[in-house]
Amino acid sequence: MLKGKVAIVTGSTSGIGLGIAKELAELGADLVLNGLGDAGEIEAIRSGIEREHGVRVVYDGADMSKEQAVRGLIARMIEQFGRLDILVNNAGIQFTAPVEEFPAAKWNAILDINLSAAFHGIAAAVPQMKKQRWGRIVNIASTHGLVASTHKAAYVAAKHGLVGLTKVVGLETAGSGVTCNTVCPGWVRTSLVEKQISDIAAQKQISQREAAEEILAEKQPSLDFVSPSQLGGTVAFLCSPAADQITGTAISVDGGWTAQ
Numbered sequence: 001m002l003k004g005k006v007a008i009v010t011g012s013t014s015g016i017g018l019g020i021a022k023e024l025a026e027l028g029a030d031l032v033l034n035g036l037g038d039a040g041e042i043e044a045i046r047s048g049i050e051r052e053h054g055v056r057v058v059y060d061g062a063d064m065s066k067e068q069a070v071r072g073l074i075a076r077m078i079e080q081f082g083r084l085d086i087l088v089n090n091a092g093i094q095f096t097a098p099v100e101e102f103p104a105a106k107w108n109a110i111l112d113i114n115l116s117a118a119f120h121g122i123a124a125a126v127p128q129m130k131k132q133r134w135g136r137i138v139n140i141a142s143t144h145g146l147v148a149s150t151h152k153a154a155y156v157a158a159k160h161g162l163v164g165l166t167k168v169v170g171l172e173t174a175g176s177g178v179t180c181n182t183v184c185p186g187w188v189r190t191s192l193v194e195k196q197i198s199d200i201a202a203q204k205q206i207s208q209r210e211a212a213e214e215i216l217a218e219k220q221p222s223l224d225f226v227s228p229s230q231l232g233g234t235v236a237f238l239c240s241p242a243a244d245q246i247t248g249t250a251i252s253v254d255g256g257w258t259a260q
């Protein structure tokens with residue numbers, strides 16, 4: 001379905017981004033991986049996807065907290081591949097603290113990586129996608145783009161911002177062959193959530209398993225984690241012809257979290 005198309009997935013060296021990258025490769029897209037991590041492990045991921053799916057996969061370690069690095073990544077990849085069809089803005093970080101104790105530096109980092117990077121990436125990608133008269137922009141927000149939780153001031157602000165940015169870009173690109181949508185996952189068991197599970201386990205002197213059950217029981221009625229490959233499937237759907245008229249919207253994949 002995506003043979004001949006080029007996809008950039010930011011923050012795809014682990015977790016959700018990696019699940020999305022693998023799904024797009026499975027459908028035949030050439031890939032740009034991005035994110036932090038051990039060089040040897042990243043190369044193993046890159047060459048593994050290339051071997052398994054017979055697509056071209058390059059890695060670019062652009063730092064999503066820096067405007068010029070984000071814009072440079074998009075420009076370099078358009079230059080290298082001669083096109084850009086799919087941009088998945090997925091890189092993200094988390095930090096939790098009550099608002100009055102929230103360090104300003106953490107606020108700035110979360111806003112930069114979870115929101116501003118998507119703005120810079122979209123701004124750099126849209127002209128090329130419009131020229132091609134086809135493009136898919138998918139922003140990975142969160143249930144926290146739609147509702148709030150305590151101690152997540154920066155994350156909730158950034159993710160709500162991403163949902164708003166998606167609406168504007170959806171309107172500005174409507175009718176051009178380019179769509180822009182947000183995916184809002186509930187709990188997914190990645191390193192980002194593993195840390196929160198460990199913090200709860202330590203705080204309450206309970207096991208990791210009990211802490212995981214507790215966070216699900218608190219928010220996610222299905223009592224099960226969403227998987228990175230299920231989110232890959234959602235992004236693949238948004239890249240399919242069935243989704244040509246879906247733009248500017250937010251799709252929840254959250255086991256019922258935001259239905260409550």
Ligand code: NAD
Nearest residue numbers: 011013014015016035036063064091092142187188190192
């Ligand atoms: P993760 O920690 O496994 O992945 C985050 C990715 O972002 C990694 O590849 C990391 O290297 C990359 N990254 C972080 N800072 C970066 C930077 N400065 N430059 C480039 N890359 C950087 O976590 P995840 O859970 O897979 O998170 C992916 C996205 O999904 C995030 O935007 C997160 O907010 C969102 N999300 C996660 C959950 C969840 O429950 N895990 C739920 C909803 C939304």
